[in-house]
Amino acid sequence: MEFQQLLERIVQDSITHAKWLNTLSFMENAGARKISKCEHPVSVTLIQLKHAAEEHRHAYYLKKQIGKIDPELCTTYETDELLAPIATRQYLHSLDVKACRYLQTAFNLNKEELKYAAYLFVTYAIEVRADELYPVYQDILTKESSKIMVKSIILEEEGHLEEMINQLNEFSAEWKLHAEKILTIEKELHDLWINAIAEEVSQLDYA
Numbered sequence: 001m002e003f004q005q006l007l008e009r010i011v012q013d014s015i016t017h018a019k020w021l022n023t024l025s026f027m028e029n030a031g032a033r034k035i036s037k038c039e040h041p042v043s044v045t046l047i048q049l050k051h052a053a054e055e056h057r058h059a060y061y062l063k064k065q066i067g068k069i070d071p072e073l074c075t076t077y078e079t080d081e082l083l084a085p086i087a088t089r090q091y092l093h094s095l096d097v098k099a100c101r102y103l104q105t106a107f108n109l110n111k112e113e114l115k116y117a118a119y120l121f122v123t124y125a126i127e128v129r130a131d132e133l134y135p136v137y138q139d140i141l142t143k144e145s146s147k148i149m150v151k152s153i154i155l156e157e158e159g160h161l162e163e164m165i166n167q168l169n170e171f172s173a174e175w176k177l178h179a180e181k182i183l184t185i186e187k188e189l190h191d192l193w194i195n196a197i198a199e200e201v202s203q204l205d206y207a
């Protein structure tokens, strides 16, 4: 099933749609916490602070959108309130572990440097993904005349990608070569995540 078709199915069913929003909120929150964890306690920059703040806002904003469906739905990140909870929890964690392993070999970094490099490359891959995912989702919401909207997130994610590219340029002249590897790792994990969601959604149809 194509990603767009999958989303079209998801938005048809209120509970599934609420879980999808909650799943995205969970991902944004995990991303935000990851960025905060990578901050150097002293030399953290304005861009990094802005980035963490905006990802936290996305988590909050998506959670609030659920209220437009039903405020009683998905009030926590409990397993039964997420789509494909195992794959969802795994995605960012695996990406981080695999990216760190790659970056350590490629750059031979100390602990603080590795943290920063992981922030740069992992976040870059996530921003590339976000720039693809949210516009497809918004198109479907617009077509359905949904009250739910993710336009403000799209705008900020575009800014993030640009900021990540600027920071990567400063980090290494050869960043693109390494970013390609990280994007390959991300693609594999993203496919696992989406397939797990597709599997769950297709089972719903027969229930």
Ligand SMILES: [Fe+2]
Pocket (backbone or CB within 6 Å): 028, 054, 055, 058, 130, 153, 157
């Ligand atoms: Fe975000």
Ligand SMILES: [Fe+2]
Pocket (backbone or CB within 6 Å): 055, 127, 130, 156, 157, 160
């Ligand atoms: Fe972002």
